[in-house]
Amino acid sequence: MMNSNFPNYGLASRIQHTKFDSQFGKMPSMRMERIESPDGANFKQVFSGLVENLNDQMEAPDNLLKDVMSGNQNVDIHDVMTAMSKSEITVNLATQMVGKVINAYDRISQISV
Secondary structure (H helix, E strand, O other): OOOOOOOOOOHHHHHHOOOOOEEEEEEEOHHOOOOOOOOOOOOHHHHHHHHHHHHHHHHHHHHHHHHHHHOOOOOOHHHHHHHHHHHHHHHHHHHHHHHHHHHHHHHHHHHHO
């Protein structure tokens, strides 16, 4: 029984449906109608990109130092020191990642099927 004192806003018709809708009443669930494929890179592409980035980071301080030694006014010693710090952090990160991947491989290889 509707009371005429309360306004009718029609909220059910104003709801916008998204892919995150859940199955509720008569509203269809968008999540169950389609399967989305990931657009991200696979494991090999990620690690090959990381190796290329590591190589670039390792060569950057040397290239900047050569520019400073040759008298390039656009590069100063602070840029070289910053590049050296970045390359050191990148090497530490890569070393830790390799260790984690090796540990994960060891754990997976210990699983008995």
